[in-house]
Every structure is written in C-alpha cells, then in structure tokens.
Amino acid sequence: MEKIPRRRQAYLYIQQRILSGDLPAGSQISELTLAKEIGMSRMPIREAIRQLEVEGLVRQVPRFGTIVHSLDRAEMAELYEVREALESHTAESVAGRLSAEDTQMLSLLCKRLLQVARELRESDEKTFSPELLQSFLAADMGFHMVILRAGGNRRMMKIVSDLRVLSRIFAAKREPHNLNIVVNVYRFHRRILRALKTANGKMARYWMQEHIRASRRLALESFDRRQALGEAKNAMPLALPQDLLEELNQIEAREANKT
Structure with a gap:
C-alpha cells in the first residue's frame, strides 16, 4: 500500500x-x-x-x-449562491442521462431521508440525536454528490464539495434540526429526482435552485438569531459522515494528481 x-x-x-x-x-x-x-x-x-x-x-x-476561520454573514450567503449556480446547472445537464445505478442510489437516499423523518416522528425527541443527525447529513450530502458525479466534471465537483464542507462547518452552530427541515429536504430531493428521471432539465434546475435557496434562508436566519442572542447555547457539534469526508478527500487527491 x-x-x-x-x-x-x-x-x-x-x-x-x-x-x-x-x-x-x-x-x-x-x-x-x-x-x-x-x-x-x-x-x-x-x-x-x-x-x-x-x-x-x-x-x-x-x-x-x-x-x-469564522464566516461572516456575507461569506455564508456567497457559499450558497455559488452552490446554487453550479449545482442547478449540473442537475439540468444530467436530466435524462443518469445511469441506472445512479438513479437507484438517488432513490435509496430519498428513502433514507424518509426513514430519518419517521424515526424522528416516532421518537420522544423534538430534535435529532447525534446518530440521527449523521444519517440525515449522509443522505442529504450523498444525494447532491451523486448528481455532481454524474455530471462528469471533477473540478466542478471538487469546488462544490469544498463549498458544502464550508457551509456545513459554519452552519453547525445553528439550532438543531427538526422534523420540518427533514421533510422539506425530502420533498425537494423527491421533486429533483422526478425531474431527472423524466428528462425535464428545466424542472431539475428549478427545484435544485429552490432547494439551495431554502437552505440558504435557513442558514442566514439562524445566523441572525445567533447574533441577536449572542450565540445560541443549544448548538450541536457537527462531524461530517466519514465516508463522505473520505470521498471529498479522494476528489481532491485526483485533482492534485492532474495538475
């Protein structure tokens, strides 16, 4: 080795x-x-x-x-704006040409989000446990990465992956996720997947844009609340799922070998 x-x-x-x-x-x-x-x-x-x-x-x-580094509000907004531009373009470009394997994986990740929602609904807790949070992040981030990988542009995937890492790190201090957030993410992913399956590039772009804009609004609203309260005390620590972290690092290594 x-x-x-x-x-x-x-x-x-x-x-x-x-x-x-x-x-x-x-x-x-x-x-x-x-x-x-x-x-x-x-x-x-x-x-x-x-x-x-x-x-x-x-x-x-x-x-x-x-x-x-600690992001300010403007920097956080910029991260989501770049993600919106790149990921919506990729969603439109891959509509109708996903492999059977990618389509199956996207469907599985949607089902995993639905399972997370069910587990949270059936529990006595109002917010995620650390384990359930990891399951949510893995399903959410995995869905986006499958689409980016299907686009075939490794450099774009590396850029967006870095942005996702940054936005996840610096949104980590927001209030813990709740059931409504999980359900909304699931609905966006389901709509995106439907558009991809039916080769409707315009709708794939539209729903990806709306999904990232909704995430951006949540992140900025949380940022504003933290500033007003002097940082929330109920913040949850965040560790990216290890398999996704390893994949991000593999992307980076491949890009480094190309230069």
Whole structure:
C-alpha cells in the first residue's frame, strides 16, 4: 500500500479536527502542539495549514497566529449562491442521462431521508440525536454528490464539495434540526429526482435552485438569531459522515494528481 505523504497526513488530521468540532471556529492552531500530537516535524504541519488556508478553513491573524476561520454573514450567503449556480446547472445537464445505478442510489437516499423523518416522528425527541443527525447529513450530502458525479466534471465537483464542507462547518452552530427541515429536504430531493428521471432539465434546475435557496434562508436566519442572542447555547457539534469526508478527500487527491 502506498504510504501517505506526511503533509497529506497532517492535512487530513487537522481537517478532521476542524470538522469534528475539536478545533471550533475562532480557536487558535498551534503548529508545535499539532506536531507533537501527530508525531512529525513542524514543516508538514505548516504546509498543511497553508492548504487549509487556501481552502478557507483557517486564516492568519497578525500578532495572533493561525485560527479556524469564522464566516461572516456575507461569506455564508456567497457559499450558497455559488452552490446554487453550479449545482442547478449540473442537475439540468444530467436530466435524462443518469445511469441506472445512479438513479437507484438517488432513490435509496430519498428513502433514507424518509426513514430519518419517521424515526424522528416516532421518537420522544423534538430534535435529532447525534446518530440521527449523521444519517440525515449522509443522505442529504450523498444525494447532491451523486448528481455532481454524474455530471462528469471533477473540478466542478471538487469546488462544490469544498463549498458544502464550508457551509456545513459554519452552519453547525445553528439550532438543531427538526422534523420540518427533514421533510422539506425530502420533498425537494423527491421533486429533483422526478425531474431527472423524466428528462425535464428545466424542472431539475428549478427545484435544485429552490432547494439551495431554502437552505440558504435557513442558514442566514439562524445566523441572525445567533447574533441577536449572542450565540445560541443549544448548538450541536457537527462531524461530517466519514465516508463522505473520505470521498471529498479522494476528489481532491485526483485533482492534485492532474495538475
């Protein structure tokens, strides 16, 4: 098995610490501490941090050092606007030409969302448990990634995947998801899938746009509430599903090998 370069090991380690919430937005990153934790010199740590800075996960603050980036409202809105443009274009372009395997996977992911909704409805809880949240994220993000992959544009998929990672990280402090959110996501996905199956590109574009716009509204409304309340205390930590995180990293690795 090919050995993973040290810079890559450091990148994956720091990325996972950020995505898991161990290094929350606004926290300082110490090269020395990370080097000791991973068991390597500071050079690959420094190179990994540079890459994370390019991707928008961390930033350099004069006289303070490296911190995990905290999005402002405008930046969050921009992430969703770019996603809307790219993902709606892809949905229109793949309408009517999905493989049987992709169509089956999209149907399965829709059913998984419906199952999450049922489990939440039948439980005594008003919001997700951490396990149910992971199931929801996996089904939601997986649906979008299948469509992006079907588009065949790996660079576009990498861009949107990065944006999804960023928007998920920085929306992680919003109020916990509830049943209405799950049901609405399911309905949007079902409509998108129907348009894709019937080769209706215009409707696939329309419903993808409406889906991402609805997500954008929720994220910004939550951001505004947090600002008004001085950050909500009932925020839920977020860790991306490991299989999706690995797929995002594989996309990045393929793009790096092409350059």
